[in-house]
Amino acid sequence: MISHDAIVSDPESLNNGIKPSVLTFSGSDSAGLAGMQMDVKVQHALAVHCTSVLTAVTAQNNQQVFAVNAVDSAMFRAQIEAVSVFRPKAIKTGFVASEAQAQQIIAVRQRLKIPLICDPVGAATSGAELHGKRNTDSHRNINRLLLAHCSLLTPNIPEAQSLVGFDIETAKDLRRAARALVEIGAQAVLIKGGHWQYADHMGLDFFYSPEEQFWLQNEPVDTPHTRGTGCALASAIASAIALGYCLKDAIVIGKMAITQGLHNAKGLLAKSVRYQDVRYQDTHDKQRYQDTHDKQIKELASFDTPELTSEQSLRQQQSQLNYQDTHDKQIKELASFDTPELTSEQSLRQQQSQLNYQDTHNKGGVEILCFPATQRSLPGLYIESLMATSELSSLVLQKQENPFPGIGDESLGLYPVVDRAHWLDTLLPLGVTTIQLRIKDLTGQSLEEEIKRAVEIATRFQCRLFINDYWQLAIKHGAYGVHLGQEDLVAAAQNESNPIKQLLEAGMRLGISTHCHYEVARAHALKPSYIAYGPVFATQSKDMPWVPQGLAGLAYWQKLLDYPVVAIGGIDHERANAIHGLGVSGIAMISYITQAENPIKVTKSLLRALAL
Template sequence: MSNKEQTIDVKPIVWTVAGSDTAGLAGQVADIRAMEALNTHPCMITTAVTAQNNQGVVALNALSYEQINSQFEALKNQLQPEAIKVGLLPTVDALNALSGFLQDYQGQLVLDPVLMSSSGKLLVEEGVMERYPSLFSKTTLITPNIPELAALTGINVCDEASIKAAADKLLEQGVNAVLVKGGHQETIELDDVGEGFVHDYFVSQSQSFWLHQEKQSTENTRGTGCVLASAIAAALAQKYSLEDAVVLGKMLLNQALRNGYSLTSEQGLQKGPLKPLAWPQETGDVPLLTSNMQNPQKYQFPACDEDKPLGLYPVVDRAEWLERLLPLGVTTIQLRVKDLEGEALEEEIRKAVAIAEAHKARLFINDYWQLAIKYNAYGVHLGQEDLEATDVSAIADAGLRLGLSTHCYYEVARAHTIKPSYLACGPVYHTDSKDMPWIPHGIDNLMKWQALLPDYPWVAIGGINLERFPRVVKTGVSGIAMISAITQACDSEAITKTMLELFKA
């Protein structure tokens, strides 16, 4: 291969504006580990050359305005960042140097407000905390822990209500979004919230949610805030949405905690650093995602015949399609009606259930879960946008299966919390069947999601035609959902037979 033909691997650049750590536990050392684990290239702008060990900070050694600004000048023209993670700003000089650069900066910025050490020692000089709001208009996400949230807002953060009130105050001051880290939740009243979990609160101008994760039993927790904020910045640099970046950041943090290591066996000095490795691929790293602070409700949905894949999975809009396709050998089908209501809709669903039962087929009803329960359909399929208006418990109590659509990491975490009967990944390819803001996943991401959550049957959907069908089958998915490739075909029965044979092969 000639040099001209070689593919150049260009990694997104992420800056860390923070302090160094002589012990290699936190600060920019932790930032670099996290950024590289998510396949980005870190650049450093150092604000302080701290002297510390695994017992605490000995000295800050803040750099001057000129020293910090020269680093910005060296990087800004040749190594421009897709995202910036900001940590320790020990002096007004450091804050001013950053503010000067941000005047023309239009990228993503994750602000981790390092205000005090874990031992409670103040790490910033007088005047820094008061000037933090000057950074907020450029801040994509701020990630305070509970003591930092209280210090920045002047609110006594002691329970769920005060967490929300303090986060809202930061939004009012100009921040785009807030992620309140729950690692210090021993300082708040938990009420009915399980103490075996860590609860993080995300809020933006458009939505809010809680992330829940079982606490890991480890002493090696130095650099947790650095790893989380840096991982989020790295995900943003790769064009993930903010919500996806937060979920990915939490996943990498969970991985890093699990792989942390000690530096000594001497009693009281064992606390070591986190160790982020690579793109997280363990089911246990996926956080649970809900709309409130309480531990997620546990549902019990029946399985979809574990020894029998879902197979070719047509999505149709009328019961008459079942009469055409089920005799050909289709065993799973979805009725998605968008243009009927009232008695006409109910009759269509009743007919479809009767036809499916006659052929011993698995019929999922899209959206209309009450009618699916009434006529005892095999299951219900829901989009994420329908979850808030759905009584998920009623579906589970009725013994129906549940399938959920997922398009991004945020939705995967939300769906995993509910533990449905199957998960759908889409769009795999570009599709015109439905308006979607998501970039097509392609085969690689489809396989990545299956590896991440292997206990679910996965259904591939979106832009899959006859030519692409064999490639999707090779991924090992349980089902392949087809809409227009069947319903708009010149000979729907013929293409259905062909796809059935390809799936078996």
């Protein structure tokens, strides 16, 4: 049965003059590094419009939160009413200031019946709590209200711990937490591993839904500029959904966008160390300074009182002396900044202070500039059910360090897919150098004989023969490689004999069929010899739930992937010429050759065209 969830974005939907939008609920960040400011930037970078409803105004920078003021209920409702004229494709929530706001967001979601991506923000990246101690509506209560209506919840480790009420230290804990959040009400959960003990060397996130569980893994990016990553990820996922991608594809796209954004991230120019040393050494010094001098100002104001007791007068004079002493000292310190000569100890302290200042004050935010477009941002995707044990070591062991052998310097070229060995006798003498044997109607001895014969013919013509699916027979008879579809991949990974390892040890090449971001990420985890992508155009060869991506979709993957790319799906002579111009390594054809009135004539014509 074809699932709608398999459908990826329709490129034509982006060309109808309508820009998709995301209804976004989040707080304002005065530093512009997170919250609504980050949401707007990310959604704009991914070609989506952000309609915004502010939940709170925060005074914060890249070190601390100074104040949080929730938007009053009348203004909150007015914002919702104002943007209700638009038709968003998804809802994204960040910081929600109260249970009343959460209830109104739920009501909006129920009316619109569109996906809700919830980033359960409870603290700034600096660690400061956004729900103050005086706020009776806690982070836990607010987000538990939203949980039952979430299409996807995207907590980090501390946020997940807050929601489930236990510590997350092991992979088993992580799975338990994700399952608990779904049991509470979320349709699916993506727990971000950036705060986890494995994050420094693994770059892991964990997805959980009742139907499927998987890990996403990128090589960690060494940068201190990580502000706003949670906001950015949720916004990127919501944007991808608004563009028409299914949830699993949107998650991979979001992960890619964050990784690319971390590579692009830069610091912010901060004030000099002198400004820091005198006026803002740290939060506590500033607060003590403010408390002391506010008190002194009040006491100074009392000088205008005409009648004072002798005791009041004495206290007033002493207060004035204390105030004068404090400010004289500050003036002397300020004056010392212009002193050209410093002792070695003073100079060292000043230099260290400046370094510390730069480390904390220059910290910037993740910088997503465009739709993800590089392979280094592409995560490897590991299906949870395929892991042998309950601990993370199984994933580490499954992570494939060595890639499959390459296809050599010569491109794959015209790549016929045939169902019998006799086609090799027909096509290889014409100059075909790559071919796939895809048999679906034979078993047992007849199947093996057909594969054995095909290998013999391919060897005679020095042709690269890929056997579809039957990896054991391919190894046994010495084929050049094996091609696996996505269902074949799952079956192979569940096989206790570890077919992927056996193929590697046998020196076989591996090609993998893909149709979307999710499947490309799953293929990338295995580091194959090539990746086939399609359908490029509508095809009658097999029933597919995926929207054809056209030349634009194929060009995207050809540019993004470092692997050789093979185009497949609905390709004829004219389309083959256009595809060839994109620089793909191979052009796979099934019915256009095998069902042609004159297969030899068609093949010769294609070979001539692709040789130009």
